[in-house]
Amino acid sequence: MYAQMVDTGVQRLRSTEELDGDERHFQERIDAGVRIEPEDWMPDSYRKTLVRQISQHAHSEIVGMLPEGNWITRAPSLLRKATLLAKVQDEGGHGLYLYAAAETLGVSRDDLIDALHEGKAKYSSIFNYPTLTWADIGAIGWLVDGAAIINQIPLCRCSYGPYGRAMVRVCKEESFHQRQGYDIMTVLAQGSAAQRRMAQDALNRWWWPAVMMFGPPDTESVHSAQSAAWRIKLHSNDELRQRFIDQTVPQADLLDLKIPDPDLRWNEARQSYDIGAIDWNEFHAVVRGDGPCNKERLAARRDAWDRGAWVRDAAAAHAEKTTIERKTGETR
Numbered sequence: 001m002y003a004q005m006v007d008t009g010v011q012r013l014r015s016t017e018e019l020d021g022d023e024r025h026f027q028e029r030i031d032a033g034v035r036i037e038p039e040d041w042m043p044d045s046y047r048k049t050l051v052r053q054i055s056q057h058a059h060s061e062i063v064g065m066l067p068e069g070n071w072i073t074r075a076p077s078l079l080r081k082a083t084l085l086a087k088v089q090d091e092g093g094h095g096l097y098l099y100a101a102a103e104t105l106g107v108s109r110d111d112l113i114d115a116l117h118e119g120k121a122k123y124s125s126i127f128n129y130p131t132l133t134w135a136d137i138g139a140i141g142w143l144v145d146g147a148a149i150i151n152q153i154p155l156c157r158c159s160y161g162p163y164g165r166a167m168v169r170v171c172k173e174e175s176f177h178q179r180q181g182y183d184i185m186t187v188l189a190q191g192s193a194a195q196r197r198m199a200q201d202a203l204n205r206w207w208w209p210a211v212m213m214f215g216p217p218d219t220e221s222v223h224s225a226q227s228a229a230w231r232i233k234l235h236s237n238d239e240l241r242q243r244f245i246d247q248t249v250p251q252a253d254l255l256d257l258k259i260p261d262p263d264l265r266w267n268e269a270r271q272s273y274d275i276g277a278i279d280w281n282e283f284h285a286v287v288r289g290d291g292p293c294n295k296e297r298l299a300a301r302r303d304a305w306d307r308g309a310w311v312r313d314a315a316a317a318h319a320e321k322t323t324i325e326r327k328t329g330e331t332r
């Protein structure tokens with residue numbers, strides 16, 4: 001089973017009329033568009049749902065540093081290297097805002113990170129694919145950050161204050177990331193025949209995983225109904241996926257690259273693109289841990305954690321020393 005590893009306690013969606021007391025008052029506040037803040041009363045299942053989603057999101061940001069980090073030493077110019085370094089650093093920052101937002105719900109960052117390292121927590125399927133060429137860095141910025149923006153702009157207006165506020169800054173940075181990716185693709189697409197082939201190959205490999213990033217189809221999305229009622233989700237997985245496709249196909253046309261889907265067609269009646277069948281078996285396999293790079297990604301995260309132990313120890317010792325100095329007025 002690929003879903004509900006975390007039991008959020010939601011059995012079925014109940015209407016406002018079926019709720020009473022605190023729960024009813026809570027739902028009425030949500031329905032009125034009032035933001036929920038950490039000190040407000042909230043149902044335990046709302047808290048658990050947010051911890052699940054925000055921590056998965058945080059893990060995705062820091063695991064997402066790995067495929068791109070792989071190219072920092074091999075970026076083709078100093079400018080590209082500096083830009084990629086800044087982007088990867090931004091993703092680390094996004095992870096930090098999100099872990100901090102999760103902590104406002106009463107969980108500890110150490111516990112969340114342990115769950116990631118023990119393979120109990122999910123992170124986005126997209127980061128289990130390899131970055132084989134420089135064009136993959138362009139494709140990630142263009143497609144993956146492009147998809148992230150479409151998913152995250154509505155989250156800026158979600159019902160939980162700290163999550164929504166974190167998303168405002170994240171989205172601004174993601175739009176810079178998307179542009180740097182599209183710029184890499186533009187240069188390659190206008191370059192030599194070998195560079196054009198490289199750009200097309202990256203699009204071929206990243207297109208379907210990016211389409212899958214939005215999660216299972218609405219008919220199989222176990223959390224959507226309750227998360228929509230709580231205004232954690234403002235649009236369904238399929239709605240956002242369609243928005244991504246409609247936005248991205250013209251961008252591929254502009255690059256004169258071909259989306260790897262023989263069934264892709266403009267649907268005049270719907271004013272949207274129709275696409276071919278998505279291979280959900282591949283999605284489920286990647287989420288289960290059987291993607292091309294799942295093991296490598298977790299091993300890299302555990303290794304980074306172990307090798308960073310001295311930094312955490314030094315920071316803790318420094319904090320302890322300055323607290324004592326502040327209390328006693330003595331310099332040690």
Ligand code: BYC
Pocket residue numbers: 002003004005006052053056057058060061062064065091122123124125126144145147148151212213214215216220221222223224227233237287
């Ligand atoms: N990969 O009922 P559903 C980034 C799981 S960071 C893995 O629809 P929900 C970036 C889902 O967790 C991108 N698992 O769930 C970073 C659930 O399993 P559990 C990350 C997935 O939560 C660096 C089950 O499938 N963005 O962009 O209502 C560099 C059923 O799904 C995936 C976020 O995290 C997936 N793709 O909706 C560049 C955004 N999809 O928990 C870029 C915040 C679904 O029951 N998250 N699952 O075990 C969300 O918006 C929602 O959580 C989702 C899923 C739309 C992803």
